Amino acid sequence: MKNNLWPYSTPGIPDQLFIRGQIPMTKEEVRTVTLAKARPAPGQIIWDVGAGTGSLSVEAARLIADGTVFAVEKDPRGIALIQNNLRKFGLDNIVPVAGEAPAALTDLPAPHRVFIGGSGGRLAEILEQVMHRLRYDGRIVANAATLETAAGLAAPRPGWRCELVQLQVSRAVPAGKAHMWRALNPVCIITLVRERE
16 A cells, blocks of 8 residues: 555655654664564454554555554553554554453454564463464564563474564764764564474
8 A cells, every 4th residue: 555655665664754652663674674574465464462653553554455454552542643643644454452462362363464562561471372363374573672572582482483683773863064873772573483394
């Protein structure tokens, strides 16, 4: 899907195009790598757990055509931002889901892909639900800003393969007549895929 805000087929919508508020947002470069690891395709069902502002949901929805993204967020301010961003980008294939995971996932259709951006301290329970419901050829991609979350996601699990990428992004910013690098917080991107029989 295209609109005048971002008329390109590629991901990587600039951060400033999203309505943000005070809710954490997955940064442009992290979104782009996260989407590449997820490998979204037309017609898929995607869960975005801990969707925040909905920036990743928006990017994914543009890539899956007649598929649907379920943007799960417990903070009412986040739900409002998701609704505002889906309207801003003219998308009709994002369903905001107000509630806390894993309970909020119970009635959703089985996903092809799952993003985990926030877990509210319930990562183990969320992973158990997701792994049980994920379609056989599905993929889970999680972003971790803390060592503890990364360790919880990367722990060995029988029947699952884990890929880890640590992304450190620095952006050039004006400093007088020159430019300097400003580092963003490093993020670990963890992909979980079922091992083939």
